[in-house]
Amino acid sequence: MKITPGGVVAAEWTKFSSLRSTWITTGISVVLLIAFGMIASASFSGDSLSAVDLALSGSTLAALAVGVLGALLGAGEYTTGMIRATLAAVPRRLPVLWSKSLVAGVAALVTMTAGAFAAFALGSAVLNDAIGGLGLRDDGVLRALLGAGLYLGLVAVLGVALGMLVRSSAGAIAILAGLLLIVPGLAALLPDSISETVTPYLPSNAGSAVMALTQGDNTLAPWTGLAVFAGYVVVALAVAAFRLKKTDA
C-alpha cells in the first residue's frame, strides 16, 4: 500500500466521475457544440465559411463550458474543503494537479472529439443548400475535427489550472471567460498595427486556428496556433503548481 501515480490518477477519476455536476457540464458542452453547429449549418448561406467551420460554430461556447468544468474541478477542492483531505493523502501535492489536469483534459478530449464529429455529421445532414458539402476525406476536415477535440481538451486543463490557482470557482470562471471571450474584443480596440500583430496570438484565437478549414490573413497556421495555446496552458499550470507547492492549503 503506497502512493502511485496511477493511484492518484484513479483517485482523480473517481472524484470526477462521482459528481453529478461533471456529467451535467460535460453534457452541456457536447450539446452546445452539436446544437450550434447544426443551427449555423442550416441557416448560414454566405460564402465565407465552409461546412466544417459552420459545424464547429459551437466551439466557442463549448470551450467556455469545458473550461467551467475544469475550473469547478480545480476550485471545488478549495471551496468545499476537500483539498485538506486530498493533500493529507497526497502531501507531495503536485501529483494531484497533474492527475486532475490529465483526467479533465482526457475526458474533455474524448467527449469533445466525439461531439465535433457528431456536429459535423449532423451539420452536414442539415446543411444549407448554398454551402458546398464536405467529406472526412476532404483537405483539412479531419484535422479541424480532431483539432477541435484537442483544443477543447486543453481548455479544460486551463480551467483546472485556473481553478487550482485562484481557489475560487467564480474567480476562475471569470478569468477564463475573460481570456477566451473578452480579451479578443479588447484587442480590437488597440491601434490597428498593434492589434493585427497581437490578435492571432491571443489564447482563443490561437487555439481556434486549428479548427479553421481556411486560414485568414490574420490567423496562425493550425498546429502553430494550437501549440501557442498549449503554451498558455503550460504557463497556467506552472503558476498553479508553484502556488500549490509553496502556499498553505
Place this chain on the structure above:
Amino acid sequence: MIQVREVSKQYGAKTVVDRLSFTAKPGQVTGFLGPNGAGKSTTMRMVVALDAPTAGDVLVNGRPYASSKAPLREIGVLLEARAMHPGRTAVSHLLALARTHGISRSRVDEVLDLAGLSAVAHKRVGAFSLGMGQRLGIAAALLGDPAVVMLDEPVNGLDPEGVLWVRNLLTGLAAEGRTVMLSSHLMSEVSLIADHLVIIGRGRLLADTTVADFVTAEGVRVVTAAPDALRTAIAGPGITVTSTGAEELLVAGTTARAIGLAAAGRGIPLFELTPQNASLEEAFMALTHNAVEYEAAR
C-alpha cells in the same frame, strides 16, 4: 509518534504558534487542549504538512510527513472543518482517498461499517448531519490503518452514543499500540479518554503532563476540634499540614481515608473531611486564563 519540535507559525505579524514542542507517543491517547484560537488546528495542519511552519519542524513516525511513501498508513486525520465535497456520496468520498494508495474497496466498506455509516454509504455527503459528517471524517482517518490517528474536535456534533463510540474507539486504538491525539477546548471531554495532556494557550505550551498529575489534589480539608492532636497523628514524610483556620487544616500528601483512620485511631473528632480536588476544568481555566493575562499585559 508525532514530534513537534520548536515549531512556530506566523501569519503576517500574528504569531499563531510560538516555539511549541511536544511529543505524542504510541500506545497513549494525547489530549491537545487550549481555548479557541490557541493554535491547536494550525498545529495539527502543520503535522500533516497542510501548513508549513515558519520555524521548527514536525516529524510523523520519525520523518517529515511529506516524504512518506504511504502517508495514509502513517497518520489518519480528521480536521476541524469538513473536508469533503457535498455532492459526493460517502462511499465515493472514501474511494477517492483510498485509490491514491491502492487501498481496496473492501477496506472502504469496512471503515464505513466501523463508523456505522453502511446504511447511508450511497447518500450524498451534503445531506449528512454534523454528526454523520464527523463519523465519515473519522472513517476516512482510519482508511489506511494508520499508526497515528489525529482528530481535531472529534466529538463535535456527535450525540451521546457517538461520543461514547469515539471514546471507545480511541482508547481501543491506543491499546493496539497506536498513537492517538485528539484536540478539544473542553477539558471534561478529554480527561475521560486521554492519558497525556498537552495544553496550549496563545500558541505556547502551557503544560505537558498526565491527566493524573494535572489534577493533583491540592489536599484534604479537615475540620476538627483538636487540630494539634491531628497534626501529630498524621505526621509523616511527604505530608504537609497547613492551618487554614482555628479548627481547619489543609493536608497535602496523603488521602482522606488515611486521615480518617488516623483520627479514629486516636479518638479525634472530625467535623469535615473533604478532598480538595480542583476540578480539571477549573485547573484548565486557571492555566489558560493566566496565559491570556500574561500575554495581554505585555
